[in-house]
Every structure is written in structure tokens, then in C-alpha cells.
Amino acid sequence: MLVSLFICPICQSPLQPAADTWRCDGSLHPKQTSHPFDVARQGYVNLLPVQQKKSKAPGDSQQSIAARQRFLSVGYYQPLRDLVCEKMAVLLSTHQPAMAKDNKSKVRWLDIGCGEGYYTQAMAQQGGIETLIAADISKPALVEVAKIAKAAHLLWYQQEKEDRTDVTVAKTAIYPLVTSAAHLPLRPHSLMGISSIFSPILPEAFAEVLQDKGYLVIAKPDVGHLMTLREALFDSVREHDSDKFLPTLAPYFKLIETHFVSAPLSLSTEPLADLLTMTPYAYRARVENRQALLASAKAEPFNTEAKFVVYILQKITDK
Structure with a gap:
């Protein structure tokens, strides 16, 4: 415990x-x-007090979460998931010898803004992390995270029961938490790493809970991400400024690696509709543009390309 x-x-x-x-x-x-x-019956814990809410139901809606689950389950963004897990595995393997010297055998990782848990579940399956905190401000999202973790027997209280048996199973224990990224319910300097995939970046809050030389893995849309989709929806397209947040991290973190990955997409009407629903395009684009785009996909698949950039940063040692 x-x-x-x-x-x-x-x-x-x-x-x-x-x-x-x-x-x-x-x-x-x-x-x-x-x-x-x-603890909710699904297995998540709501640690978001009313005074930290900016709306009655903050975060992604059930409709957006369901669309993302359908879209991601097909594997459209699997190249990004594989890249993130691959780089995390390298960080974990590099970090373990140093931890052994310091008598710190427990690896604790936070997946902030985890959504429905597509990336979180992959992190848990790869091993190497003892405690994986899946955090998001959306309660419907954490319901899905907890349900999947429970079915896989990866919830924290399920792991505690297994640890009390004669056979110790080295599994990742998932803690699904509804919480604000700005007010993380975590002890200072308690985590080895944080992953933030398409989520807001809060340099000071992240640095506060990371131990010295801890890691921050950030995934963002890259230049040209879904360009043909955006061109079909909007009269003018603003390019992604993927690294605009890096200067805000400079007082606390140093950038050690940058990686790029892309995935060509050929989308029929249903996955295209799900992609629109899970992105801000669902409400930013004009209704007639969305309808025309979906109608065109009935005749032939709509082609676009997802482009991502992954930054790996390390916390600067506290002085």
C-alpha cells in the first residue's frame, strides 16, 4: 500500500x-x-472539489469520448502510441540502475489528461511502471479508464490483493483519478515521469510533483497535422505551432529529444465523423462545411495525414 x-x-x-x-x-x-x-463502483476516485471546477461538467463529454474510443480502436493513431511507449521504455530502462543505487525501486508515472485511456492502457501493458496514475478532469473519461483497467485486473486495489498472495505478480497498478492538472493531489517530488498527450502544459505544477531528473513526455500535433481535413472545413487554416510552449518549460526542464511520427488516414463516413466529433473541429467549423465533407466521404474515402511530434524533457535538478 x-x-x-x-x-x-x-x-x-x-x-x-x-x-x-x-x-x-x-x-x-x-x-x-x-x-x-x-471510490466509484467502476473504480475511479473523484478528487476534484467543487471549488476547482470551472463548469458543472468539465472536460470531454460522453459523446466526444465515445467517438474517440471508436476511432482509436481501429488503430489510426497507433503509430503515435507505439512511439510514446517505445520512448518511455527506454527512459525506464535507463532510470532503473540509478534508482537501485538510491534504494528507490518504485516507478510512479502520471498520465495527465489521459482521456478514455487509449495511451494509458498501453503504458500499463508494457510494464516497468509500478504505479500509473491516470488523471483527467472529465468524469465520463475516467469511468471508461476504470472499467477497462478493472476488466484487465489492473486497478490498484486488485493489485494489492494479488500482492498478498504467495505469488507476486509484477503488474502495473492503475489509479484512475478525476482531478485538475493545476491542483495535482500528489506529494511533491514523488513521480519519476509524466506523460501529457494533447493536454495542457503546466510547467510549475509538473515540476512540483516530479523528482529531480524526472521525465516529461509531451505529444502534440505537428506542422501539417490533418491539413487536408482542416482545409476542407475552414476558409483559412492556421498552422500548428507545436513547440510554442517550450520556452515556458525552460526554467524547470531541459529538452533532450524530439521525435516525429505520421500516419496516413483513409476515412469513410463513420470514422471521419468520429474524428470530427473528438476534435474542436466539431464546433469550430460551419455546419454546412462539415455536412459537405461527410457527404463526400460517402462516395470515396477522405484522405488526410496525422502528424505528431513527441518531446522528451528532463527536470533540472533542484538547487
Whole structure:
């Protein structure tokens, strides 16, 4: 069982996971109040207090999540998933000897903005991570993450039960959390790595929870991403400025690697509709443009290309 990895999102006291209710010890609350957080039947925990919400139902909608699940399940973005997992595996293998010297055998990783968990599940399956925190502000997304993890027997409380048996199974334990990236319920300097795939970048918050020399893996759309799709939807197309956030990371991280990957897409009406629904194009483009594009895909598949860039950064050692 993890001790003090998690902190209460209300009072920042140590938060102890349990299969039914997570509870903080209240040690940092002025009135020593203990705050409980129930575990949902699917297996996720909601650590997003009302005061941290900017809307009634923040994050991706159920419709957007369902569209993304259908689209990604076909494998359209698998080249990106494979690249991210490959690079993470290298980081983990490089990091293990140093951890052994420091008596730090536990690898804890945060997949922030995990959505429905397409990338998270692949990270868990590759091994090398003891604790994988799947975090997103969307409750419907975390419902899906938890359901899949539970079916695969990878939820944290399922792993604890296995660890108590005579045979120890070296599996990744997934912790699905509804939480804000700006207010991570994690102890400072507790993580070996963070992955942020198409999610907002918060340099200070990420640096706070990463240990010295910890890693940050970021995936973004690259120049030319879905260009023909955007040209069909919009009168003028603004190019992706993929690395515009890098200067904001400079005080905390150094860039050590940059990788590019692309995937040609030939889309019939159904996957094309799902792609539109899972992106901002669903509401930014004019209705008549979306309808004309979908109608054209009935006659012949619409061709475009997904282009991504993956940045690997390392936290600068605290002085």
C-alpha cells in the first residue's frame, strides 16, 4: 500500500487509498478535519472539489469520448502510441540502475489528461511502471479508464490483493483519478515521469510533483497535422505551432529529444465523423462545411495525414 503518495485536494494532508473510501488524516487542516473520497463502483476516485471546477461538467463529454474510443480502436493513431511507449521504455530502462543505487525501486508515472485511456492502457501493458496514475478532469473519461483497467485486473486495489498472495505478480497498478492538472493531489517530488498527450502544459505544477531528473513526455500535433481535413472545413487554416510552449518549460526542464511520427488516414463516413466529433473541429467549423465533407466521404474515402511530434524533457535538478 502506498504511503503519502497522494495528498488531499482540499487541505493537502496525506491521503490514504482504500478499496471503498480514500481518507486524509486531516493533519494539515486547521480543525484537523478528515476528508473522505468514495471510490466509484467502476473504480475511479473523484478528487476534484467543487471549488476547482470551472463548469458543472468539465472536460470531454460522453459523446466526444465515445467517438474517440471508436476511432482509436481501429488503430489510426497507433503509430503515435507505439512511439510514446517505445520512448518511455527506454527512459525506464535507463532510470532503473540509478534508482537501485538510491534504494528507490518504485516507478510512479502520471498520465495527465489521459482521456478514455487509449495511451494509458498501453503504458500499463508494457510494464516497468509500478504505479500509473491516470488523471483527467472529465468524469465520463475516467469511468471508461476504470472499467477497462478493472476488466484487465489492473486497478490498484486488485493489485494489492494479488500482492498478498504467495505469488507476486509484477503488474502495473492503475489509479484512475478525476482531478485538475493545476491542483495535482500528489506529494511533491514523488513521480519519476509524466506523460501529457494533447493536454495542457503546466510547467510549475509538473515540476512540483516530479523528482529531480524526472521525465516529461509531451505529444502534440505537428506542422501539417490533418491539413487536408482542416482545409476542407475552414476558409483559412492556421498552422500548428507545436513547440510554442517550450520556452515556458525552460526554467524547470531541459529538452533532450524530439521525435516525429505520421500516419496516413483513409476515412469513410463513420470514422471521419468520429474524428470530427473528438476534435474542436466539431464546433469550430460551419455546419454546412462539415455536412459537405461527410457527404463526400460517402462516395470515396477522405484522405488526410496525422502528424505528431513527441518531446522528451528532463527536470533540472533542484538547487
